[in-house]
Amino acid sequence: MNQTTETSRRGFLKGTAALTGGLLVGVAVPGLNKPANAAATLHTPNAWVHISDDNVITLLTARSEMGQGVYTSMPMLIAEELNVRLDQIQVAVAPPDKAYTNDLLGAQITGGSTSVRDGWEKLRIAGAQVREMLLMAAAKRWNVDRSALRAEDGMVLGPDGKKATYGELSADASTMPVIAKPALKDPKDFRIVGKRTRRLDTPMKVNGTAQFGIDVKLPGMVYASIEQCPVIGGKPKSYDDSAVKGMPGVLAVVQVADGVAVVADSYWRAQKARQQLKVTWDEGSVAALDHNSIIGGTRAALDTVEPIDIVKPKGDVKTAMAGAAKVVKAEYVTPLQAHAPMEPMNFTASYENGKVLVIGPTQFQQGAQGAVAAAVGVKPEDVTLRTTFLGGGFGRRLELDFISQAAQISKAVGRPVKLVWSREDDMSHDFYRPVGVNRLQAGLDANGMPVALHFQVASQSVTQRAFGLPPKTLDPFMAEASVTGYAVPNTRHDLIIHDTGFRVGYWRAVSHNMNAFANESFMDELAHAAGKDPYEYRLALLKDQPRFANVLKLAAQKAGWATPPAAGRARGIALMEGYDTYMAQVAEVSLDKDGEVRVHRVTIAADVGQMVNPDTVEAQIMSAVVFGMGAGLKQEITMEKGRVQQSNFHDYPVVRMYETPVIDIVLVKSTEKPGGIGEPATALVVPAIANAVATLTGKRVRKLPMTAQAIRTATA
Structure with a gap:
């Protein structure tokens, strides 16, 4: 017998406002012209799938896209059980939330070759649950037996020519109970999974519309370049910025926990001015190592x-x-050995009135949110994180140092700041x-x-x-x-x-x-x-x-x-x-x-x-x-x-x-x-x-x- 939960999925499929049981947050979907409504809730399947009234299906992927193809493989798993074409699903990156925990790693992490292994059953179940809710909603609306209906290509089809789109059924479906263990397709019946499929993110990467961290722009944004101790782990004791003051475009010099940053109206000016800084360092215990x-x-x-x-x-x-x-x-x-991703470390932060928005490439959303909160003295729930494409990760973007730096600098100057490391910074200050x-x-x-x-x-x-x-x-x-x-x-x-x-x-x-x-x-x-x-x-x-x-x-x-x-x-x-x-x-x-x-x-x-x-x-x-x-x-x-x-x-x-x-x-x-x-x-x-x-x-x-x-x- 199919098991059901008692939790109503109100707002799960109907995503135009924040409704009981979940907070709907606007998430920009890379390469798309309009935002997806992302359900940031602790309940499955809410956390994964959203269908709006206009029949737009959105997958909230909990895994960062750093070249490994999760913007295609994860939707394939959902589309297979929802009985829709892959091009009927758009993708947004999930916000930090324990609902998106990678069960193989114990946190919301992309790494360890786990994306498909973790999502293989989890996402298929989520898709099958949505399918069954839609079918139950149609059966109730048309007063017919569920067995007389089928879901196909974003439509529920019934006897006597009855049909409705998933979007048209979304409000009714949101009131249906969720089958905890829905029947999953036999692999022999797969139409999408296991088939060679062109990646969904390739066109946007080719035409330049894909947003990597280094592409982020915010109104009033300025740029930062950070001088760090030549010995990893060292801290600044003092600095002399007299040669920096008055240089073109320079707005501020900011000391943070592990470096001294120059903030300017362009990255080039920040980087050039940084070269004139004189910093005295506490080199720490690593200075004796080779x-x-x-x-x-x-x-x-x-x-x-x-x-x-x-x-x-x-x-x-x-x-x-x-x-x-x-x-x-x-x-x-x-x-x-160094990670040396093609995109050096970078992140954009905007601190305002005790709230922080951080945008950029990370493999560890929960960790990033927590690190920013600790660095600037706010609660984790006051930190909004948006994940961009990653120009390479390889484990380096599991670390949180550059993200905390960006947040600290933004708080100090009171403006949105994009922190960009040079290649030399990246190579010499890796984990x-x-x-x-x-x-x-x-x-x-x-x-x-x-x-x-x-x-x-x-x-x-x-x-x-x-x-x-x-x-x-x-x-x-x-x-x-x-x-x-x-x-x-x-x-x-x-x-x-x-x-x-x-x-x-x-x-x-x-x-x-x-x-x-x-x-x-x-x-x-x-x-x-x-x-x-x-x-x-x-x-x-x-x-x-x-x-x-x-x-x-x-x-x-x-x-x-x-x-x-x-x-x-x-x-x-x-x-x-x-x-x-x-x-x-x-x-x-x-x-x-x-x-x-x-x-x-x-x-x-x-x-x-x-x-x-x-x-x-x-x-x-x-x-x-x-x-x-x-x-x-x-x-x-x-x-x-x-x-x-x-x-x-x-x-x-x-x-x-x-x-x-x-x-x-x-x-x-x-x-x-x-x-x-x-x-x-x-x-x-x-x-x-x-x-x-x-x-x-x-x-x-x-x-x-x-x-x-x-x-x-x-x-x-």
Whole structure:
């Protein structure tokens, strides 16, 4: 029997005013000529779907659009159950509210490749609930049985030619009870979900109507550029702005908690005047750090800090290791890395009479609202947040520093302010991906197969810094991809948390990056020690792992693993599960005349479970491969006396178009639950390349990035 709730959904479908049970807030919908009425309420399905009298259907998406396609995939889920065309749905970004909590992350957050995984059932249920309410409303209006009606293309159709649009029924439907567990479509009946679909936000990004944070304009708005301590975490003690006063367009100089901002009538004038500031800094505790000391301290923690079990140990590793025919050991290091999104940090704030409006790119709406409230001394409910498109996120826009700065500056000058960081600000004041040091040890039997494995990873806990995870508590975002699918009878997996004192943040694919690089490089080293083909060696260890084995076979076949590559080239293979997605990659590489790695082709087989939009899945894999190549081959943040030495893309290079390989993708048809796809390929391409380089050169690079110098100095 269908269950119903007692809550009336008054105002849920009829959105012209604030009605009982929810507050209707005007939300600007990017690319549309009129606002959508967004229901900011604690109840589902109110929080997700709104249908107005003129038959406009609006989805309130709780996930930020930063290139991953949620402005298309989320509406597809709603449209499927509502039985409407995708072009009948417009999209608005949800305001901060616990109704929009990402159940996989515990807050209103876009990250962790969770958007589809979290919304897969939630949004389909919301759409089905709306459909049933409309059908019940029509049945009551026409005095017919519900079974005689059907919903299709924004209309309810009944006997004797009866019909009404969803909008015409919205007022009556708002009084209907909500079915808590409506019947959902069988996937075999899907008309939208699972079909290749063009992204809804592409036209507006092409024609320039899409609004990113850096595009925001408000009446009377001024601009700010902020000088921050060259040592991250440092604070201003005093400043001299005598050279700034009187410069063209300068309106004010404002000290905030972590910097000194110049406010002017244009960004250029604010930036130029800022260069004349003289600030005395309290550099704080990080001033003594450099990147080598961070790596050294993390390595030392492996021997001095009590480990945490990632999973329960299996068998007797110590005894099996002692009786092994051969023992193989290796250590792998991943460096600090910057997010480096194309759109630098920026936010616009307007403080007036104890109320604050903030507009810009964020991955963490609730956090942004709370941080602004705390920074300017108001209640969270007095902060209105509007989320724009994000010109890249990768975890950097989970942080709240630049948002708080904008609000503080606006309050100080009493005007709307757009704060814009320069590229150099962005590069040198990031929350960097933490250093990781992995040690692996395996015991092999007489046939070269592993009988014991001891995995260790030491790194910093981002979750501990960001969300107050108690000490000596397993941080799951440090342990991703640490446990593989390979059959080894005796295993132990240790997590060592080491706080370097330097601020770090979540970075695309998070700890998959260090752990997959270590595990899959080590698996190749074991195959080499056993004198066996790396593909065959892996396959022999996956007899009870059909999803792993399937993608491994598909990638190897598609890449032509059984045939020799062209002269001067080599292939490497790697395998991983990440965010419920099973993936294998084969990279084909050579070295250029300078000894730099050239990646010619990357072949991917991915089992992501049920897909919403295969077109976006492929795009995300391609994006992740290129992003991961930069991390694996080019990028490293170095420090001296607490100062980041990289400042722009000339010394923190990204992969250019001419360096991008052919990317060949095989998507597995699956009935499994959806997996995440925005991140896994980022981590996996690195060991695939590393294994290819080792095959090509006979040298194993165990510390990233794999530069020409790193390859020249590497050992076997």
